[in-house]
Amino acid sequence: MKFVEYSVKNPVVVFVGVIFLLLFGYLAIIQMPYSLTPNISRPTVSVTTTWAGATPYEIEKEIVQRQEKFLKNLPSLITMTSNSREGSASVNLEFEIGTDMKKALLDVSSKLSEVRGYPANIDNPVIRSTGETISPVVYLFVKSNTKQSVKEFYTFIYEDIVKFYERIDGVGVVDILGGVSKQVQVILNTKQLAYYNITIEDVITALQNHNINVSAGSLDYGQRAYRVRTIGLYENAESVYNTIVKTSNTQVVYLRDIASVIDTYELPTAPNMHNNDETISLQIRPTAHANVLELINQVRILTNELNEKQLKQHNLHIDWGRDSAGFIQDAIRLVKHDIILGILLAALILYAFLRSFSSVFVVSIIIPISILSSFILLHAMDRSLNVILLAGVSFAISMIIDSSIVVVENIHRHHGMGKRMFESCIDGTKEVLGALFASTITTVAIFIPIIGLKDEIGQLFSDIALASSSALLISLAICLIVIPSLYYSLAKLFAKNTNITRDSSNKSLQFFTKILFINKFQPHFSFLQKKIIFYLRRFKYTIDRTFVKIGIFFYDILAKFLTFCLQSFWTRIGCVGIFGILSIWFIFLLFPKLDYLPKGSQNFLIAYIQAPNGLSYEERLDIVRRIYAYNAPYMQSNGFQGNEQYPAIRDFYISAGTTSIYFYEISSDPTRIKDLISLMQESIDSVPNISGNVVEQGIFSSSGISESVDVNIVGFDIDSILKSANSFMELATTYLPGVRIRAFPSLDLNNREINLFPDMRSLAINGLNVKSFGNIVDVIIGGKKVGDFRNQEGKIIDLVLQSDNTTQSPEDVLYSQIYAPSGQIMPLSSLANIRQDMGLSQIRHFEQDRNILFYINPQSSMSLQEVIETINNKIIPEMKRQNTLQDNKVMMSGNANKLHKLATHLSGGFLLALIITYLLLTALYSNFFYPIIIIFTVPFALTGGFMGLAFVNRFIAHQNLDVLTMLGFIILVGSVVNNAILIVYQSLINLREYKMNVYDSVYNATTSRIRPIYMGMFTSILALAPLIFSSGAGSEIYRGLGAVIAGGILVSTIISVFVIPSLLIFALKPPHNKVV
Template sequence: MKIIDLSIRRKVTIAMFTVGILLFGMVSLSRLNVNLLPELSYPTLTIRTEFEGAAPVEVENLITKPVEEAVGVVKGVQQVRSISRAGQSDVVLEFAWGTDMNIANLDVMAKLDAVQLPLDADKPVTLRFDPTLDPIMRYALYYNEGGTDNPSGDDVNVDYAGYQDLESPDAISRLKGLRVLADEQLKKNLESALGVASVKISGGLEEEIQVNIDQQRLAYLNIPIESVTQILSAENVNLSGGRLEEGTQQYLVRTLNEFKSVEQIRNVVVARNQDNTIYLKDVADVTQAYKEREAITRLNGAEAVEIAIYKEGDANTVAVAEAVNARMGSIRDALPSNMKLEKVYDQSVFIASAVNEVKNAGIIGGILAVLVLYLFLRNFWTTVIISVSIPVSIIATFNLMYGNDISLNIMSLGGIALGIGMLVDNSIVVLENIARHREMGKGIVESAREGAGEVGMAVIASTLTTIAVFFPLVFVQGIAGQLFRDQALTVTFSLLASLIVAITLIPMLSSIGGKKTETQPLNLKEPKTKAGRGLRSVRMFLFYTIPTALTKGIKFIFRWISKITKALFSPFVWVFDQSYQATEKVYAGLLRWSLNHKFVVLSVALLSFVGSLALVPQIGIELIPQLSQGEFAVEFKLPPGTPIEETDKALRSVQNKSRNLDNVRTTFAVAGTGNQMDANPEQGGENWGELSVTLASGSSTMDEEAAMDQMRSSLQQIPGLQYKFSRPSLFSFKTPIEIEISGFDLDKLKLAGDAVARKLSSNDRFADVKSTMETGSPEIQILFDRDRAAALGLQVHEVADRIVSNVRGDVATRYSWRDRKIDVLVRAREADRASIDEIQRLIVNPDSERPIPLSAIAEVQIANGPGEIRRVAQQRVAIVSANLNYGDLGEAAEEVEQALAETTLPAGILAQIGGQNEEMADSFQSLIFALSLAIFLVYLVMASQFESLLHPFIILFTIPLALVGAILGLYITGTTISVVVFIGLILLAGIVVNNAIVLIDLINQMRMKGVEKLEAIKEGGKSRLRPILMTTMTTTLGLLPLAIGFGDGAELRAPMGITVIGGLLFSTLLTLVVIPVMYDILDRKSYTPQPETETA
């Protein structure tokens, strides 16, 4: 091959090219982002529409249905789901993977512009749900026991226990102070940190000016509540009046009319009645209070304010966390002595640990591979030559990663770690063949040229077969294709780099020390001046003396290292050498016996394959292994209508109990909607809460499971509580088991949902069983008598607006106080809206001389509607979901099918299994297709290499043999079949054929030289035993640290390592016997001996 010849002749060129690649690779490495997982673009859009005050049925009919009909025809939409709950509609669109979501969002917005919605409804907004939108860090700001300072500016001095509940002005002042400090100082300080996209604050008390109207007094004065709102808005304004010039002086004219104090708000004139001036304080109580609470947050039981930090989409998570931590140091120093800021969650800690674990696994694997090489080669310099391919290939890979915008994450680094053992395979084959030519008595340069050229096409073919298996991953649908893209690319990049190293750098280094060209003496003219002679001396020193000294020094160092290494490892080398010689003898005898007993060999291989398939049902299946991060969360849902204070009370009780569990370090509770940037429609509401439990450092997965089991037993004692356990979300997956029960009648759906839920709850395999069909919040329904209202000259929509203004209230304006903007809320005082009787007495025409109460034109009643209405494909559904206590997803799905068969459903009601089981079926189907296509591509590459259809067919028999080893490895280690295992199988299909390629290639070469077939098989097997064992052991030991599965993120690494190691070991053992037998049976071709030609 010309490139090999060029590499041997132009050593300096190759050396400088390598140095350049290494230099740019290190620069690229310094600029790569560090994240936990690749950037995953989830193809979902949520259309959220607020329709305040509307019941779920009204939301469904007036908002959800029109939106579903409009957006269901958008190109690429595969599924439309929706949830209609009180005051809010969420329509979730699921697109095909690979859809450009920016274009899809524009299409959806265009459709929404044409939808006719009620005037009272807010404009629909589109939201993206992505687990990476979760905050990367969460802090809790709370009062420390015994402190006295208060950042709100009020003089308070209360004990710590006082602000656990809002029972005293001091407690209220403290929670206001926490919120003010978080909003005004922490938020502004942190949002300017590098890479921070947003800082969201929740919890505490938000200040609000409340104007509580005395309805009776307002009606007596014939003043509508809307007039008060309009007057406050008009009075609180600063306007620019232009400019005024007086002589040579120019003035700006401004009208300053913003409220300076709450007292000014009280003294606003709202009406004039003859000679009397009516002030706001005459008809309303004006107080500086706080908004109705949307969230209550607690750290270890103490009420706190949550600071959630979100990173920019393409920012480096670890770098952002470091910048935030640096800011937090100065912030803590500036806090009052009685306040404390504690970190609740930091995603970067797990990311850094998981990434470091992969790095360490790669380094250890590389060291083990190099040790194996030395034991085989017994030569330090030869080992160094082969080992250099590892760092050069990896650093070259960083260039391609940077160019393709691939971050350092556990998948991309896992790809590098997977490839470490394989990076030396090509170099081993090349160098081993060079050594074989040296043993024939050829010179160093000649051996390097001919040895590398002889196997050049074989190593290219073997590399292309490994790379080819990753191409079908572009057809893999779902999360698997997105997740493993980075890994496939990094393996491909590193193997291509190793191929280039094997056919350039390895021959060049192997030829060092060969015959050199005679160095011509320097015919330099004797300089005539002292300056000339001095310059010549400097040149000789720089370009001859120093390089010569460095070369001799390096050779001296290498010589001594070689001697030391030989002395240290000589006992191990002797033992290893004896073992190898024994193996070689055993193999030679086994191969002769196998060629004479072909039927027995093939029968054993076939029985092994069939027997392994029988083990598959016992292994179990799941979608993707669950990552253990040392923490978990419990979602709570109390009966509809439960106020947030009661939700907080229940959460606090559970939180106090959980703090006494083993290995629990901190607990953080959120009651209510909390701080959510994502569009997850499953969460939120006053009856919803979440408790996050962080375990002590070093806690295992077993500790997590034990803590969850202990909590379950205590949660079951709380009546009416629904709960669901989960771990921090890294992927957007459904619950393991989801049963979709479809129909139209809500009552029948509820009966069916409850029946299925009871059936699953009776099986101890299932945990956290719940149905989405539940009774909704109690409603006060106002049914208008339109005829009577019209007779009295009243418009129904005007009366409805007036009810909203009195009960919910309107924000009239914003009051500026201490650089803060505080809402001014106008509504009826609490006494006028505290009961149904008070609602019935609301005056619906306050600007009339004859006041009319609401009861005169409407019937007011209490009723219970559905809590929410779910729809899938524009059909109403009830969804019964469940987690698993034990076992795999495949077995659980079978038991669910049996439970459905035993449950009698009402007429017109259908049920089907969804959840992760459905996602798993789709992913596995596309992965099986990808595996089949990968095997076909491997065949295409080999057929092109051998220019034969038969020999690639023989080599393909290594793949079912590898499957046997992979299944045995999974069975022995108790690892379930998952998407990760399938990716390992695809990779395995490209690896296991390499040994057979080099074996068949040598046999063919020997037969072309006139060697008889059986003799060529025996001699080829003996000659290729050493490189086959070397490549197998280096790959296996390179993957061993990944397969052992220690450290953070091991759940995603170990299954792939186990699959590849098991398949490679077993296939190698059988390949050395079965492939020669198959070759002898199938290959009937006669070869005409060809004369040897010099390799070019």
């Protein structure tokens, strides 16, 4: 206790300590990295394998199934999914939170090294510490400054530009979309092949045997060692042209004798357009633990450098498309503004109760000291400055104010008892030290189960818990050391040995007028200054009298009702029973459905288009042109400034790949982004034979956490899965009206295929086998890549072998002429049976089983729990009744699974918080019954929390009971018990030290604490009000949480001042008797 007296006697030491805290707190806050939310993504590893020209079925069988067989046993693996598409395979591995990524990457690499039986011509698997589920955080667009098509610069961009972005810390992968790579095409002449008796296999073997360097080791000679190599790699098209294909006796057949060689580009496959220009898109996906804001800043700096150097030399430039930095900065700026506004509103309430500028100043100055000091600890714990952390700081403000008020009010009460200010500051602080310690420890302790939570939500909760706990622990020390010292110093400054409340305000008025009238002008304005002081005093007197009358009026009402509640055994029973029953009834009445994360959106809309499978490049290009033409009149780049119907489109991008078509739009007015949804949907509907959904980019999308419910239709037979999936889609549309449903892959089995079934006898007679026949077909249809080489500029050039028999239609395949080793030229139809079938463009696996995935995005008014219950209770039973489910299974993943686990964890966390609070209070009071009385306030807080949530839903914005909002109820356990602690603590002091009887002890403790209790309640609510009522970027994250805490504090405060004293009278006995 001596530290309180020391602080009062040595204000200079305390002042210097405060300066140190403010200085180091400021340094900490400017050094912390910025981000929208804490890192809340799971460790993810992706494995990508390329096999040029292979169909999805071949990819699935030869690559994916082999890799999954070994990867399924990885330690800490949570989920394994894969996607087999034409030419490539991707396997996505999601690990438990806390998994060491370096070890996980090594484990994946080790398992892949065990895979055997790959086809000979596949590329090595590429392992990355990111996955397809993590959304790009930056979109960049390469454009040409000349008439030369930007598509032709793909190789330059891929080899000379992308590498710089991949080196930036935090970049997981850089996707490059659009463009065509350089090729050297060898066009075979079928007649010349027959003339020289050369087969396609001979040509392939000759090209591959020539295009190689062979090392022969080293040769030691004298003092030197010489490396010996045989050089054969091609350097240009001419060296390819001079390849020797066959020799017989004296005849040498060169490639130029049987083929022509063309230095050209591959055929385009994916049209891309940004605003009005053709483009190559670079999409940057972060790693799971990236500092997104710093990553974006580094990308911006690098982009500017590349535009000034490498790209400028090639008449190219990169346009900055979309990034999330602006939204992050706006969200952090908004919550900072809300915190400052909350402090100012709380200060107004403090003045209304205290009517003393100095007292308000003391309490108000404690808030920034505590908050800035807390950032010292947060920076030491390597936290980022994000919206969640700042929300935790803002929630701590109300608790900091409560502690400050208790100390200031008690000092003022002791001074009103006739003590000197020095004694009042020491005695008043010491008297509430135990209560403050108990309330702070119980509040901090309830965060223990929160910090222990795993999953993404545990990462979110930990920032709130650490921010609030740091601020509260530091504020406890500051309240006990700084407040008495500062209060005593102000008392000496403003009014020696007089009433600080009365005279300090007059001194403050004089101080402000001295600021307004500079000393050298003061003689000329002394009269005006006196008048201003007079009217200010009069105004203050009127305001003070009004506040006093209001305060007395409500105090009398509360005191009379308290007297009524405590007057007899039955009134006390009635008070406890009625309020208890009403609270339980309201809890059941208002309990809403559960949701996962807050539904919020950024200034970013993305439309996913479902087009028929197997569309040609020209058809996809036509879709791009139609959608662009529909949106072009509304683009800001075309002069549109917005109107009442639509805001201007600031940024537009569309991509039409072979497996997916999508486009995005960004509004010039972020507050009107939702107005563009109808425009985007209309542009999709304007194109025949396609459909699509427009999805708002969620707040947590950059972390790979979507707002959708993921439903997997799992089975083995693709036809059966498609039948079940179509049934699910139809029923989901019926039972979940208004939801946006997207299937992946498409439900249309209309990807046209031409399957050749070789006649083994015919092949054998003509000197062929299945492999050589397949190579011939590959060459004839689209060209076969037989290798690559680096040209003289160092660029990788693909070497592609093609036939002069161009195929324009499926019928052309039937009559394509080939030269067989038997020496005959014959049509393909004589060697194989040809059949046209339908197939899938992609094959997806969920935990090794084939599946179709549905992304279900509910409306903002529909909770995740409602969607899950509808699927489980209506859709699946109806599918079973109609026998459309067959042998397949419906499995939920993603948020659906997480919600059930999290609800269980939070329920356990809530009970654990109650137990921790009870045990701490038991230890502090050395009594098992008093803590039960204190915890009796929790049901009233729950009622108030649900009322606050209902209020927000009714008057502000739709707010589901998401997991962040649920956290508010856990925080309430530690917050609302503080008022009960004050009443119990003071009652015990009255009973033991002042020798009052039980009734007087309880009544006096309650009435003497009504003012600080209600002061704390109003300041807490007004400090939280800006968080509840704000509607800017990221406000959805903390609005529900703030509403629950504010509502819980309001209702529990009003009720507890009546219920707690009623219970306390039953428990207290005079000191010579034992407590019940």
